[in-house]
Amino acid sequence: HGTYVPTEEQKGTLDFEYRDVFLSIEDAMAVTKEMDSSAIIPYIVPMLCQKVKELDGFRTEGIFRKSASILDVKKLRNKERIETETAHTYIHSYIYFSFDDQNVHIFANCLKEWLRSIEDPLIPELYYDFCVEMAKQRKLDKGQFEVFFSQLPAVNRETLKYLVNFLRELIQPQNVEVTLMGLDNLATIFGPTLLRCEALVSFSLQKFLFDSTKDNNKQNFVWKNKQDPTTALANVPSEKQFVIALIEKS
Secondary structure, eight states, X not given: OOOOOOOHHHHHHHHHHHHHHTSSHHHHHHHHHHHOTTXXXXXXXXXXXXXXXXXXXXXXTTTTTSOOOHHHHHHHTTOOEEEEEETTEEEEEEOOOOTTOOOHHHHHHXXXXXXXXXXXXXXXXXXXXXXXXXXXXXXXXXXXXXXHHHHSOHHHHHHHHHHHHHHHHHTSHHHHHHHOOOHHHHHHHHHHHHOOOSSOEEEOHHHHSOOTTSOOOOOOEEEOOOOOHHHHHHTHHHHHHHHHHHHHHO
């Protein structure tokens, strides 16, 4: 992707408005467009990915698996409040995550936390059933992924492609020797981050899972009730297989 160099304005936004500004990918994109009208993905993603690289995350054991300290995670979420009692008066202040921190795990956690916290996941809930069925039916070839990407909103598609390329670089053999974070481990971590089943939509898959010669127009879909926990649990292996193939073959 080249080296991403954030502006001071972007750093400041991440430092002090991280949780408020980036509640959805649309919010993040709107903020990004205000700073750079030519941008096609939210700047928070390349900025954090680049920071992981700069801090030698590709040569750090347990990257994305190990957590930052509890205090650092609280800083990250802008939830740590310090109360100081002075003359029976409480002074409230907040500790914020700083872009200048040097702990690579903070930035790795920041990326995971943002992906988990956005209102609709990077792979929108609308497409959850389709992804699971791709895995169950073993339709995980490059052609089928081209169909899948063609259905996504542009910002989701380009952001997901950026993230996949980043993860693909991370799992190169020379890096895995040190990080001990191979494809299987990353899929376990990013599966629930990219695919959520809180409100599922069932596609007409017999029409949607077509060969690569068919037209790529969006197919009809049918709403169904929120998935029960038993079914959701049963889908976990398929979620993981989908993410493995997404990184490996898309």
